[in-house]
Amino acid sequence: xxxxxxxxxxxxxxxxxxxxxxxxxxxxxxxxxxxxxxxxxxxxxxxxxxxxxxxxxxxxxxxxxxxxxxxxxxxxxxxxxxxxxxxxxxxxxxxxxxxxxxxxxxxxxxxxxxxxxxxxxxxxxxxxxxxxxxxxxxxxxxxxxxxxxxxxxxxxxxxxxxxxxxxxxxxxxxxxxxxxxxxxxx
Numbered sequence: 001x002x003x004x005x006x007x008x009x010x011x012x013x014x015x016x017x018x019x020x021x022x023x024x025x026x027x028x029x030x031x032x033x034x035x036x037x038x039x040x041x042x043x044x045x046x047x048x049x050x051x052x053x054x055x056x057x058x059x060x061x062x063x064x065x066x067x068x069x070x071x072x073x074x075x076x077x078x079x080x081x082x083x084x085x086x087x088x089x090x091x092x093x094x095x096x097x098x099x100x101x102x103x104x105x106x107x108x109x110x111x112x113x114x115x116x117x118x119x120x121x122x123x124x125x126x127x128x129x130x131x132x133x134x135x136x137x138x139x140x141x142x143x144x145x146x147x148x149x150x151x152x153x154x155x156x157x158x159x160x161x162x163x164x165x166x167x168x169x170x171x172x173x174x175x176x177x178x179x180x181x182x183x184x185x186x
Contacts, residue, residue, distance in 0.1 A: 011051060011052070011062040011063055011064070012061075012062050013052060013060055013061075013062065014060065014061045015027075015058070015059070015060060015061075016030045016034075016058075016059045016060075016061070019061050019065070019066055019069060022066070023069055023070060023073065030059070030061070030069055031059045032044075033046065033048075033069065033072060034046050034047070034048075034050045034059050034065070035059060044082070044083070045086065046086075047068075047072055047082060047085055047086045048065075048086070051063075051064045051065045052065070068089070072085050072089075102114060102116065102117075102118055102119065103115075112127070112128075113125065113126045115137075116134070116176070117175075117176055121176050122136060122138055122169070123135065123137060123143055123172055123173065123175075123176040124137045130142045134177075136165070136169045136172050136173045138165075138166075138169055139163075139165045139166075141165055141169065141173075143176055143180075144177065145163070146159060146163060146165070146169065146170055146173035146174070146177075147173055147174055147177040149162055149163055149170075150174060156170045156171065156174070
C-alpha cells in the first residue's frame with residue numbers, strides 16, 4: 001500500500017541512508033530490497049512494495065518499511081535467502097489480508113467489530129455488545145437467542161414476533177448460526 005507524495009503525514013519518512021543508520025544495515029542493501037536489482041543476468045524483484053512512492057525521487061521508507069527491513073534482515077541473517085524472504089512476505093500478506101477482512105476499526109485503528117461472514121450477513125461480533133457474542137447487527141439480538149427462538153416458537157415468523165424483530169433478522173441469524181455450526185462440526 002504505497003502512499004502518494006501528498007499524503008506523507010503520520011507515516012514516518014526515511015531515506016535508505018537514514019534507515020541504514022538506524023538499523024545498522026547497508027543502505028545499498030535496503031535499496032536493493034525495495035527497488036529490486038539485476039545480478040548475473042538475472043532480475044530480482046523487490047522484496048515488497050515500499051510504503052512511500054515519490055516517483056523518481058529515490059528510495060524512501062515509511063515506518064512500516066523500517067520494521068519490514070528489520071524482519072527481513074533478521075531472516076536473512078539466519079540464512080534465509082532474500083528470494084525466500086520475498087515468498088514468505090507475499091504468503092504472509094495473503095494470509096493476513098484474508099484473516100483481517102470484514103473488520104471495522106475505531107478511530108485509533110484498533111479492530112472494533114468483526115463481520116465473520118461478511119457485512120451482507122448482518123451478523124457481527126462487537127465486544128461492546130452482548131459480551132462479544134455474535135449478534136444480528138440491525139437488532140443487536142444475539143444470534144443464538146434468535147436461532148433458539150425459531151426452535152422454541154416453531155417458525156421464523158413466530159420467533160420474529162416473540163423478539164419483535166423483522167423476519168430478515170431471523171434469516172440472517174439462522175444463516176450464520178448454521179454456518180458456524182458446520183464449521184465447528186468440521
